[in-house]
Amino acid sequence: MEDQIRGIERAALSEIESCTDKKMLETLRIKYLGKKGKLTSLLRGMGALPPADRPRIGNLVNQAKTRLQARFTEALEQYEEAERQRAIANEYTDITLPGRRFWLGRKHPLQQTFDEIREIFFGMGFSVAEGPDVELEAYNFDKLNFPPEHPARDMQDTFYVQDDVILRTHTSPVQARVMEKQHPPVRIIVPGRVYRTDEVDPSHSPVFHQVEGLYVDRRVTMGDLKGVLTEFIHQMFGPTTQLRFRPSFFPFTEPSAEVDMTCIFCQGSGCNVCKQKGWLEILGSGMVDPNVFAAVGYNPEEWTGFAFGMGVERIAMLKYNINDMRLLYTNDLRFLEQF
Numbered sequence: 001m002e003d004q005i006r007g008i009e010r011a012a013l014s015e016i017e018s019c020t021d022k023k024m025l026e027t028l029r030i031k032y033l034g035k036k037g038k039l040t041s042l043l044r045g046m047g048a049l050p051p052a053d054r055p056r057i058g059n060l061v062n063q064a065k066t067r068l069q070a071r072f073t074e075a076l077e078q079y080e081e082a083e084r085q086r087a088i089a090n091e092y093t094d095i096t097l098p099g100r101r102f103w104l105g106r107k108h109p110l111q112q113t114f115d116e117i118r119e120i121f122f123g124m125g126f127s128v129a130e131g132p133d134v135e136l137e138a139y140n141f142d143k144l145n146f147p148p149e150h151p152a153r154d155m156q157d158t159f160y161v162q163d164d165v166i167l168r169t170h171t172s173p174v175q176a177r178v179m180e181k182q183h184p185p186v187r188i189i190v191p192g193r194v195y196r197t198d199e200v201d202p203s204h205s206p207v208f209h210q211v212e213g214l215y216v217d218r219r220v221t222m223g224d225l226k227g228v229l230t231e232f233i234h235q236m237f238g239p240t241t242q243l244r245f246r247p248s249f250f251p252f253t254e255p256s257a258e259v260d261m262t263c264i265f266c267q268g269s270g271c272n273v274c275k276q277k278g279w280l281e282i283l284g285s286g287m288v289d290p291n292v293f294a295a296v297g298y299n300p301e302e303w304t305g306f307a308f309g310m311g312v313e314r315i316a317m318l319k320y321n322i323n324d325m326r327l328l329y330t331n332d333l334r335f336l337e338q339f
């Protein structure tokens, strides 16, 4: 019996030596130490031994098991260490390789202009309001005092989704939406996309961007309008820029004024950009028409206000000296990287 135990142990040790991987080692461990393994089977056969020999033989078997188990564990650790070394060798980093270039994104010039406009008006106590691009004709025209025969209502000028639903032609409908929900005072700017059936050329696009402004309170005057717009232009284009208010007409303001500023390219002496006039048109404005107040449920005897609107593309083109509006939409990195 003792010889048998020693024989099994020797055979196991020599087989461990000839193992080449973890899987073989595990098969071997089961062969000798598993539930049906060779050493385990010996213990099961102890019943045939004389009772006096049983403790001694049992002890020998257990000692052999312990020694083999230790050897298996040791062999397993050797394989695992070898695997770790191989993994480290494979993950070797070549620190002499040149780095990968990281492309830094930046804001589109239109977005930069939007942000700048917003910051200036935030500074004067305005907040941002937004509304739908697909708008009811009633909000786009009727509530803003556009008469039924106004040419902007024509299919030639406006995208109709269905009879009374259009793509908004200006951001002004948001004025009406805000006033219907909010009691005065109101002090908002409305940035957003607007749509008109214009052909694409250097200064037109069927989709472009506007920022609309609305101020409603008691005793608001044309002087307040001039003050706010002068402050805006000074912050946007420099404090020496001069403004000129020209009488004009918009259905939703009375009186209305186009606002020009001195040409920032020639300081008013005349150049190609201003067509030798020395002035550039920059925005439209006026005192809110009492009919608009009545349409949204404000008492025109009690409340007064002004509104203004500007094209963001036009501001960006003047600010960054861009001569073709299409450059703002074509996503050419050579162009965009300049800002």
Ligand SMILES: [Zn+2]
Binding pocket: 263, 264, 265, 266, 267, 268, 269, 270, 271, 272, 273, 274, 275, 276, 278, 279
């Ligand atoms: Zn000029």
